[in-house]
Amino acid sequence: MSYSKKVIDHYSNPRNMGSFDKGDDEVGTGIVGAPECGDVMKLQLKISGGVIEDARFKTFGCGSAIASSSLATEWVKGKTIDEAFEIKNTEIVTELNLPPVKIHCSVLAEDAIKAAIADYKKKNNEG
């Protein structure tokens, strides 16, 4: 199996890699994992006035998992919480040209966004 050009691009030049302070009220943190392969992904959103201002990720896993989370951080920036919540893993699959065996990596990224939003809402009593 070979990775698509876009996966390789994200893998070699990951966007928004790193972390924010977990304790910051403006930061929502989502940590999710894929049971089958043990890949783990942390995605953080910096939210102000209902809009995602910035995002960071860190992923321990395969190229597709890294690329999916890297892409997710690019996509969520500038979106409202509600818009970001609507991002579907299938969009990530299409954009990155992921093969069937790697679809779970895109699911991971979608779950991470949702988990980060849930964490933010919980922190700010919006849940």
Next chain:
Amino acid sequence: MNILSEDTGSERGHFFEMAGESRPCWSCQSDQVTFFNCSSCTAIQQFLHDTDYFTSFNMGYKLNIDLDLLEKQYYELSRRFHPDYFQQKPKEEQEISLGNTAFLNKGYQTLKNPQKRAAYLVSLVEGDDHLPTEAPAELFEDIFEIQETLEEIRALDQSDEAEFKKLKTVLDVSLEKMREFELDEKEKLHSLFVKWDCIEADRKGGSFTDEQKGYLPQMKQILSHTAYLDRIINDMKAAV
């Protein structure tokens, strides 16, 4: 009933009944065969391969087993088939002796270990020996932290002993937590063993009961967790 209590009368054990029923002697075609050898031409037999490990070690399909008895059976059976005794025999017999010995070694290693034993039983019942490795969902945050620490340790300057010590302490705490989690999983597995054995003790031949089969998914999940935990615990140990 002990299969090793020699070939006398009805006490011969289930192997002897089984052997005669399945196939005649490979060498002389006589049907006067025992589990170990042919009564007519004395050639060693390979009926072990017709059985599963539970049967060949005469342990029954039980999950909590007497390890001392298992070891005893293993030595006794190994002695009967040991390649040393077949050096002067025809090549075919040497090969069967080797094959039987390999079977016994693998069977002993499988039954000795509770996780391997359970996985083997699951594969027997379900006819599928693929067991996934699965990370327990509630541990992902810990796993992430562990991976982060492992990464920091790998990136560390070898001379920086103070930092290494600090990271090692962090990792040791996680390691302890993973071990505790694994221990809990093993205890859960053990209680399933007890339930399985309870029904198994009353089962009179035939196939496994639906209730027994109902325990298998839980066993599989625990086994996939322990497989994953073993892996990450090894990674952690290797790093420090």
